[in-house]
Amino acid sequence: MTQERRFPDGFRWGAATAAYQIEGAATEDGRGPSIWDVFARTPGRVHLGHTGDVACDHYHRYREDVALMSELGLPTYRFSISWPRIKPDGGGPVNPRGLDFYDRLVDELLAAGVEPMVTLYHWDLPQTLEDLGGWTLRDTAFHFADLASAVHARLGDRARTWTTLNEPWCSAFLGYASGAHAPGRTEPGAAFVAAHHLLLAHGLAVQALREAGARELSITLNLSPVVGDGEAARRIDGLHNRLFLDPILRGSYPEDLLPVIDRFAGLDHVRQGDPAVIAAPIDLLGVNYYRPTWVSTTIGRPPNAAFPGSEGVDFTEPDLPRTAMDWAIAPHGLTDLLVRLHRDYPGIPLMITENGAAFEDDADRPIFLRDHLAAAHAAIAQGAPLTGYLVWSFLDNFEWAWGYEPRFGIVHVDYATQRRTPKESALWLRDVIRKNALT
Ligand code: FCB
Numbered sequence: 001m002t003q004e005r006r007f008p009d010g011f012r013w014g015a016a017t018a019a020y021q022i023e024g025a026a027t028e029d030g031r032g033p034s035i036w037d038v039f040a041r042t043p044g045r046v047h048l049g050h051t052g053d054v055a056c057d058h059y060h061r062y063r064e065d066v067a068l069m070s071e072l073g074l075p076t077y078r079f080s081i082s083w084p085r086i087k088p089d090g091g092g093p094v095n096p097r098g099l100d101f102y103d104r105l106v107d108e109l110l111a112a113g114v115e116p117m118v119t120l121y122h123w124d125l126p127q128t129l130e131d132l133g134g135w136t137l138r139d140t141a142f143h144f145a146d147l148a149s150a151v152h153a154r155l156g157d158r159a160r161t162w163t164t165l166n167e168p169w170c171s172a173f174l175g176y177a178s179g180a181h182a183p184g185r186t187e188p189g190a191a192f193v194a195a196h197h198l199l200l201a202h203g204l205a206v207q208a209l210r211e212a213g214a215r216e217l218s219i220t221l222n223l224s225p226v227v228g229d230g231e232a233a234r235r236i237d238g239l240h241n242r243l244f245l246d247p248i249l250r251g252s253y254p255e256d257l258l259p260v261i262d263r264f265a266g267l268d269h270v271r272q273g274d275p276a277v278i279a280a281p282i283d284l285l286g287v288n289y290y291r292p293t294w295v296s297t298t299i300g301r302p303p304n305a306a307f308p309g310s311e312g313v314d315f316t317e318p319d320l321p322r323t324a325m326d327w328a329i330a331p332h333g334l335t336d337l338l339v340r341l342h343r344d345y346p347g348i349p350l351m352i353t354e355n356g357a358a359f360e361d362d363a364d365r366p367i368f369l370r371d372h373l374a375a376a377h378a379a380i381a382q383g384a385p386l387t388g389y390l391v392w393s394f395l396d397n398f399e400w401a402w403g404y405e406p407r408f409g410i411v412h413v414d415y416a417t418q419r420r421t422p423k424e425s426a427l428w429l430r431d432v433i434r435k436n437a438l439t
Pocket of ligand 1: 018021166167170222288354392399400408
């Protein structure tokens with residue numbers, strides 16, 4: 001008999017999505033273009049030339065989608081706001097029709113008994129701001145704080161949990177260093193400057209929303225336990241994890257990274273007073289976990305473009321089972337990560353805001369989820385203050401540079417008909433949620 005693993009009372013369960021990946025309606029009701037619209041239309045950037053123009057058509061089908069969430073017993077729904085719907089030019093006046101959509105969505109969720117969890121930025125920067133310099137421009141951080149205030153003014157009476165940014169590492173280093181994501185720039189120095197302005201944007205938004213009375217403020221980071229030998233592991237852990245964790249939760253950049261930042265970007269973009277803004281207290285840390293990062297030292301190895309300063313580091317992964325994205329499956333990394341966060345950054349409640357996998361055969365997904373939930377449970381048993389788990393994703397959707405091919409959903413989407421069909425994994429998860437336990 002397998003052992004029953006009960007989750008703490010009040011554990012928050014649910015599913016996540018992001019605006020550009022599901023909404024479609026790319027030019028409707030005054031929405032402006034985002035960097036992902038432009039990037040996806042650039043030949044060679046996204047697999048098979050896929051775009052988010054239609055995606056899951058959630059903009060028109062949100063009622064059906066919310067009804068399905070409720071049928072599937074999902075108590076929480078994490079979604080993101082499309083900045084170019086709210087402010088088509090990035091700054092400037094609010095487009096009320098953009099806000100109306102999220103207003104309707106939140107009402108629909110609440111009526112269905114599903115708690116809305118708002119993420120203010122999941123990678124779709126208005127193209128107008130990118131044309132001015134994007135995240136390399138300090139002003140972008142202030143525009144983001146204005147966006148946050150405008151959205152909160154409309155939804156803050158009904159939405160309790162506010163997440164500023166999703167995975168700023170990806171915005172900065174995939175967007176500006178490796179160029180695998182929009183805006184597709186390959187300037188390592190710009191990536192460090194972008195990272196700083198993303199952090200500043202987060203801090204400014206936290207300050208603004210706290211003043212406006214927001215109840216629970218958070219940021220979601222994509223964190224990856226780094227496995228490997230001494231200096232290589234420390235460098236990559238710094239670039240991937242501590243570059244964001246330390247400024248937010250400790251009030252300063254890690255000492256060992258300052259020379260790296262200085263080498264690529266100088267340090268002038270870090271102004272006096274910024275660290276205090278960035279470290280504005282938050283109530284929850286969102287953790288997106290997919291897989292560990294394995295490294296070893298190999299003299300002469302050229303740098304990985306997504307990790308400027310990683311020369312001499314080899315990223316070879318061990319031989320493990322893999323997902324359809326070719327990502328290694330390593331649930332134990334989730335235990336290590338949560339226990340480490342609890343040890344190194346004590347006191348901050350944690351929530352898994354994304355975990356999941358692309359599989360061609362959904363039969364693999366319940367096993368993946370079960371093993372990761374067991375790993376999360378093991379971390380709780382070791383004292384990690386884990387308060388919830390959201391699966392990525394509610395629907396199959398536009399998986400960024402990979403287009404629609406990888407299927408991450410617990411609900412299948414037939415893109416030709418937009419028909420939704422819950423997969424076995426959705427029913428399996430419903431059962432876990434109902435029992436608040438793995439049995
Ligand atoms: C995360 C993103 C999310 C999705 C998953 C698979 O990095 O936040 O939008 O693409 O990966």
